[in-house]
Amino acid sequence: MQFPAPDLVSSRRLLLITDQLPAPADFLLHRFLHLHLKQSKTAKCIILGVSESLERWKSVASKANTNVTHGESFHFIDLFDQLPPSQHLGEEQTNKISLKCIYDLLSVKLSDSRTNGQIPLVILDDITSLEWLGVSLLDLSRFARALRTLCVKMDAALVVRHHIVTPPEPDVLLQHLLQLCTYHIEVRPLASGRSGAVSGEVCVHLGPGMKDTNEHLISRTSALQYRLTESGAVFFDKGTSTGVL
Amino acid sequence: MSSFKRKTLSGRATLPQGTRLSPFSTSTVITSTGIPSLDDILGGGLPLSCSLAVLAPDHHSAYGELVQKYFVAQGLASGQKVCIIHDEPLRFAREGIWMAGSNPSKPAQATTAEDADDERAGQHEDKIKIAWRYEQMKKFQTTVSNSLNGDFCMAFDLTCRIPTAALDAAQQSAQLIPIDVDISEDGTIGVIEQIEELLSNGTNAHAVRICIPALGSPHWGDMQPSTVLTLLHSLRRLLHRYTNACASLSLAPHMCTDTWGGPGWVQKVGWLTDAAISMSAFGANPSLSSLFPSHHGMVQILTLPAPHTILPASDKYSTLRGLSSAAGAMDGSGENNLAFKCMRKRLIFETLHLDLEGGVTERRTTPSSNAMALDASMVHETMPVTVLSTEGRKDSRATVEIEFERSKDVVSDAHTRAMADVTAADSLVPAKSKKTKKKVAFHSERPDLYDF
Numbered sequence: 001m002q003f004p005a006p007d008l009v010s011s012r013r014l015l016l017i018t019d020q021l022p023a024p025a026d027f028l029l030h031r032f033l034h035l036h037l038k039q040s041k042t043a044k045c046i047i048l049g050v051s052e053s054l055e056r057w058k059s060v061a062s063k064a065n066t067n068v069t070h071g072e073s074f075h076f077i078d079l080f081d082q083l084p085p086s087q088h089l090g091e092e093q094t095n096k097i098s099l100k101c102i103y104d105l106l107s108v109k110l111s112d113s114r115t116n117g118q119i120p121l122v123i124l125d126d127i128t129s130l131e132w133l134g135v136s137l138l139d140l141s142r143f144a145r146a147l148r149t150l151c152v153k154m155d156a157a158l159v160v161r162h163h164i165v166t167p168p169e170p171d172v173l174l175q176h177l178l179q180l181c182t183y184h185i186e187v188r189p190l191a192s193g194r195s196g197a198v199s200g201e202v203c204v205h206l207g208p209g210m211k212d213t214n215e216h217l218i219s220r221t222s223a224l225q226y227r228l229t230e231s232g233a234v235f236f237d238k239g240t241s242t243g244v245l
Numbered sequence: 246m247s248s249f250k251r252k253t254l255s256g257r258a259t260l261p262q263g264t265r266l267s268p269f270s271t272s273t274v275i276t277s278t279g280i281p282s283l284d285d286i287l288g289g290g291l292p293l294s295c296s297l298a299v300l301a302p303d304h305h306s307a308y309g310e311l312v313q314k315y316f317v318a319q320g321l322a323s324g325q326k327v328c329i330i331h332d333e334p335l336r337f338a339r340e341g342i343w344m345a346g347s348n349p350s351k352p353a354q355a356t357t358a359e360d361a362d363d364e365r366a367g368q369h370e371d372k373i374k375i376a377w378r379y380e381q382m383k384k385f386q387t388t389v390s391n392s393l394n395g396d397f398c399m400a401f402d403l404t405c406r407i408p409t410a411a412l413d414a415a416q417q418s419a420q421l422i423p424i425d426v427d428i429s430e431d432g433t434i435g436v437i438e439q440i441e442e443l444l445s446n447g448t449n450a451h452a453v454r455i456c457i458p459a460l461g462s463p464h465w466g467d468m469q470p471s472t473v474l475t476l477l478h479s480l481r482r483l484l485h486r487y488t489n490a491c492a493s494l495s496l497a498p499h500m501c502t503d504t505w506g507g508p509g510w511v512q513k514v515g516w517l518t519d520a521a522i523s524m525s526a527f528g529a530n531p532s533l534s535s536l537f538p539s540h541h542g543m544v545q546i547l548t549l550p551a552p553h554t555i556l557p558a559s560d561k562y563s564t565l566r567g568l569s570s571a572a573g574a575m576d577g578s579g580e581n582n583l584a585f586k587c588m589r590k591r592l593i594f595e596t597l598h599l600d601l602e603g604g605v606t607e608r609r610t611t612p613s614s615n616a617m618a619l620d621a622s623m624v625h626e627t628m629p630v631t632v633l634s635t636e637g638r639k640d641s642r643a644t645v646e647i648e649f650e651r652s653k654d655v656v657s658d659a660h661t662r663a664m665a666d667v668t669a670a671d672s673l674v675p676a677k678s679k680k681t682k683k684k685v686a687f688h689s690e691r692p693d694l695y696d697f
Binding site: 026133193195 | 478513553
């Protein structure tokens with residue numbers, strides 16, 4: 001089974017990936033990155049990182065035999081490097097400014113890549129940590145909206161990762177993000193806990209604001225299960241795990 | 246032009262002291278936490294550039310601080326730099342633990358095997374008559390021992406305090422670096438700045454351990470959840486930058502539950518650290534402690550370190566968790582439940598299993614023998630309560646013999662037990678009462694069916 005389907009990540013889309021602590025979705029982000037970079041030599045990818053370090057992106061990519069060198073096709077922007085160092089605990093003023101900095105930086109980078117006709121991929125790893133670290137909800141929802149419009153303008157694909165810590169109830173940020181997204185990819189752990197054969201399952205839902213279509217959708221009842229291996233993840237339908245090589 | 250670069254370990258010609266390469270991924274350098282079973286849970290050890298959070302929500306015990314003591318002792322013993330961030334770091338260091346036999350004031354007790362496990366093991370081998378086909382099988386192991394040579398993980402003894410000579414030497418040579426948490430300064434930001442200064446001044450040759458034994462204790466001031474999360478995040482960023490350091494911190498008990506930090510708090514801590522475990526002790530809950538008398542609490546794994554790979558090393562390498570079975574992908578077995586136990590001389594993490602007589606399908610004719618083993622301080626010897634049922638079908642009257650409990654001396658137990666009328670399954674620790682042998686006869690309504 002192939003996940004994601006090749007045209008799931010396409011221009012002007014916002015893919016919202018939600019995950020939970022027992023089943024983190026970082027493998028999906030890495031997978032999107034590798035697939036995108038493998039598409040063509042001029043493919044461009046920009047990562048706005050909050051929690052994962054550049055080292056990890058690089059080493060996972062090298063294990064997957066993808067060449068990730070900073071500067072050519074791959075940019076890593078560490079959100080906290082853009083903050084002035086003495087103002088960690090946000091006064092609202094500085095947080096607003098810093099998100100604006102990131103927005104400007106991103107727009108510069110995206111307009112640079114417009115020339116070669118490839119769809120750039122922008123991955124915002126972990127918008128939830130920003131909320132936990134004190135950025136106000138209003139700023140974050142505005143930032144998400146701004147990112148979305150920027151990517152639509154620049155024909156880029158945007159992937160945003162959000163952590164769910166209170167599983168059944170969506171928190172406010174999730175509600176904001178859901179309104180913006182094209183597709184909502186949900187990575188959930190198995191209800192029975194971790195297992196050797198199945199690490200979790202993936203479902204794809206259509207964003208609430210989108211036209212009704214059945215393309216790419218995977219419902220929760222027929223979720224695609226995956227197992228993490230050293231070289232990424234292996235996907236299979238429920239109940240077919242032993243048949244996977 | 247090939248875009249694949251050959252991986253060379255050029256940056257790490259020699260590893261820092263007390264560390265080794267992770268067997269799972271050659272780009273990860275791991276170091277021991279001081280507890281072999283915890284190392285196993287983490288997948289060999291705690292990788293450098295990772296932070297470990299230990300949550301211990303029980304107010305009446307200090308298991309989190311105990312894990313930190315092991316962390317500090319291991320760091321000092323392997324010659325790594327240890328930085329303790331506490332309101333009184335030197336006092337914490339002075340109460341640290343050390344290896345057995347190095348303390349000259351207690352030579353004799355270190356040698357006698359008074360550990361409950363050792364005695365039980367000895368009795369087990371002598372007494373049990375095992376069916377021939379099982380003779381070759383290994384004993385059932387619930388935990389891992391230190392199989393590597395002593396360099397990686399030393400064997401610490403909880404009864405031995407760190408000798409002042411070693412402590413002074415560590416201080417003099419700047420191996421032990423205390424950082425005071427001062428409430429008057431800018432609290433957590435000041436701490437982060439001091440850590441950053443320490444890390445930037447150091448060289449790559451030595452691994453650095455940062456230990457925060459009681460994050461959130463009164464001396465840190467009134468901490469808000471966002472402050473704690475910011476601290477965790479900043480610490481993690483520092484560790485990503487200075488990759489020869491690792492950190493282990495333990496949250497104050499009141500901060501380890503969702504009641505303090507709001508819904509999803511424990512998960513947030515798990516997201517913002519590289520490795521996180523929660524040790525929930527049974528102390529406050531008598532029903533749990535009677536259900537699992539040989540353990541002191543359950544361990545919940547929140548996050549596992551995977552600094553350079555997608556798959557955490559622990560998934561593949563941990564024997565305790567049991568996910569890495571020989572059959573690989575075919576085996577769909579779930580993870581083992583884990584618990585911890587603080588014995589007289591050490592703290593171990595082990596797999597948690599229901600007792601032999603546990604389970605709901607068990608037909609009980611006598612009260613569970615676990616219920617008799619509640620009092621650990623006094624040892625009671627109870628003669629087994631036997632339930633005999635007569636052979637006759639008509640008249641199945643059970644005769645029950647009950648004897649009174651009497652206190653028994655622990656030491657002389659082993660010998661008298663050998664002579665007493667023991668059942669075949671008896672190989673228990675003296676502190677536990679003997680398990681009763683149950684006989685439940687099957688009486689059928691129409692026995693002639695089965696009489697051939």
